[in-house]
Amino acid sequence: MALHAKELRDKTADQLREQLADLKKEAFNLRFQQATGQLENTARMRLVRRDVARVNTILNQKAAEAAGTEA
Template sequence: MNAQELQTKTPDQLREDLVALKKEAFNLRFQQATGQLENTARMRVVRRDVARVKTVLNHKAAEAAAK
């Protein structure tokens, strides 16, 4: 997921993506705690995707407030 893809989405779609990513991050943390996590790099990718979605949401909110 890159920032350009996220720019085209509506804030509602971004919030849905954020919820899904947070659920995935929770599941990955749970797998890591139980020793079942095989792809540890996925945690980093999900964490960064969450940050990207939050950043785009904040930019959209700032643009809306400026108008």
């Protein structure tokens, strides 16, 4: 199931970093499964990669907002 940006924006930066770590672990495991020929759902790799990008984007947006309010 793909993550939705709307749900991610409601999370704190710490929660997003934790989510990002989980997604990166999952991506690593999927790559490992693919290399050993055990991966059944290849589309999951694409979804995880996009979720990582989505979380990174929202983290960057939150950082930009924080920097904008401090300046």
